Amino acid sequence: MSLLRILFDSNPRFALHLPVHGRGEALPPRLKDLLHRQPGCWDLPELPEIGGPLDVDGAVAESQALFAARMGVDCCWFGVNGATGLLQAALLAMAAPGEAVLLPRNAHRSLIGACELGGMLPVFLPVPFDEDRGHPGAMTADGLSRSLEALPDLCCRLAAAVLVHPTYHGYAAEIAPLVDRLHARGLPVLVDEAHGSHLAFAPGMGLPPSSLTTGADLVVHSLHKSAPGLAQTAVLWQRSTRISSTSVRLSLQRLQSSSPSALLLASCEATLDWMLSTQWIRILQRRLEQARRLHECLDRHGVPLHESDDPLRLILNTAAVGVSGLEADTWFMNRGVIAELPEPLCLTLCLGFARHRGLAARLRHLWPLFIKEQGRPSLAAVAAPPLDSVQVAELSPSSVAHRPSLELPLHQCADRIAAEMICPYPPGIPLLVPGERIDHLRVQWLQLQHRRWPEQVPGMVKVLA
Structure with a gap:
């Protein structure tokens, strides 16, 4: 099957995966308007009036400065190579070749790539592991304190630290004390908040706090994993107390395309502007309420779920009925429910910001059939990895x-x-x-x-x- 055929496929499905705009339903209105215009009208180069993320003049520079001011930080950079490109640029700006960086054991592979590009030595900090779910949890303040006390003597300077908040599954770290304890050690902190962009735009909604409220030095948000932008869009926020904006700019320049997509840059602008609007607050409140009702409904009907700190993550405990998440993924996909993350013990669905009408009824209908066709005795837990100490x-x-x-x-x-x-x-x-x-x-x-x-x-x- 060709890519074009897949993209043209209009069969109704529950797209419970990234990007979280639900195959376009939840895209920002201004971006929808742009995409409805003549095809390709938005495919423009870095004209002087447009500029790019690293230019000092032009529409992009003006937008970035405006959003930095609205979010209470010093600098903002749009990214068109996903959170990956911005995480790598941020880490390269924080440490020099031959220096060491602290990484949580659940760091994304892009940060290992940054260590390889920059000649840095990764020092891994343990994170909790849930054997019943078969995947890592979120770092705790006490766990970090124990790790910092147990740091071995390194052969090089320790230059920076990275945190993940929240995890892929929506588990929130104790982010404020984590940042405080790393700052107390004199370390600048980069937070990978790719799966928690919406936390910064959800005041008073009962969600975990964003790391932007903690004084973290650099924060990366994906604008398609947890915000309703197009795939490959992201934003980097910076406070310049410990890291100079010049260092970040030079690092971005090394990794940034010299021909960034005007469409993706427009998606960054439209998404952030939309998420700072009163309309977005109402939409997010409705989506969170719908997600919480979905969890309650499935729980009442005996569908085993794991808890998450993010209501927009739905983690099916497939191991409870003796089926791996990998097998369950194929079964549900063949019935029009497309999940995000299959694992040996569970299947994670990203509810995102689309409405998904009829999802509760569909899952209530499918689950008994799934058990009847696939169910077996419960699966054994996944043993925790031997990674419960600081490792260099x-x-x-x-x-x-x-x-x-x-x-x-x-x-x-x-x-x-x-x-x-x-x-x-x-x-x-x-x-x-x-x-x-x-x-x-x-x-x-x-x-x-x-x-x-x-x-x-x-x-x-x-x-x-």
């Missing part, structure tokens, strides 16, 4: 990239140094990073993951020769 990569990812390597079966990789990343996508959280030494416990855990998730966790791994 033995080599920086950049120093591994060009060394000779060989591919070995997992059981032969004990005490070898990894030469590649093992990273199920989604969610894009590495289970193994280049430069890490693979001990026996990690080998055993990866073998278990391979048996449960063979399409995503390979049985062969590249290691240094």
Whole structure:
């Protein structure tokens, strides 16, 4: 099937995946108006009146300055390479080659890429792991304090720290004390808030606080994962107390396209403007109320759900009825319910900002059929990975990239140094990073993951020769 055929497919489906505008339903009105005009009229270069994210003049520069002022920060940059490009640019601006950075164990693979690009040494901080769900949770303040006390002596300067808030599944970190404790250590803080952009635009709605309210130095928001913009759009917010805007600008320049899409830049502007409007507040309130009612309805009808701090995430506990989320994903997809994230023990749906009329009835109807056709005794929990302490990569990812390597079966990789990343996508959280030494416990855990998730966790791994 061709890509064009898929894009032209107009069959009604429940699109419970990213982007969260629900196949266009929840796009900002001004962006919808633009897309309804003559095709291609918006495909423009960096004309002087438009400019780009790194220009000091033009419409884009004016928009960025306006949004920075409205959000109470010093600088704002639009991104057209997703949260990935902005996370990488932000981290490269915070640390020099040969320096170390603190990363939570559930950091996105883009940050490992930044370490490789910038010659930085990742120091991994443990995060809680929920064995019944089979995936990581959110960092706690007490956990961070223990990790900071246990930091080993490093061979290089520790330059910066990264936090994830919320996680892919909507679990919120204790973000304010986390930022405070890292600042107390003299470290600038970058927060990956790609899955929590809406938190900054939801005053008084009972959602976790955004890291923008905590004094974090750099915050990256995706504008399609948790905001109703087009795919590949994002925004970077900066406070310049600890990181200079010049450093960020130079870093962005290294990674930024010299021909950014005018359509994607317009999507950034329209999305942020829409989310700062009173109309958006009303829409978000309705969506949250609908999501909470959906959770209550499914719970009453015996559909097993895991709790999340974000009502717009619906996590089906498929393991409770003996089915992996991977099998469940195929079953539901064939019946018109397209989920976001299948995992060995659960299936996560992103409700997003579209209305999804009839979803509750559809899921109530499908769940008994699903159990009848697929149900078995409950699945065993996923053992927590042996990553419950601070771990320093033995080599920086950049120093591994060009060394000779060989591919070995997992059981032969004990005490070898990894030469590649093992990273199920989604969610894009590495289970193994280049430069890490693979001990026996990690080998055993990866073998278990391979048996449960063979399409995503390979049985062969590249290691240094």
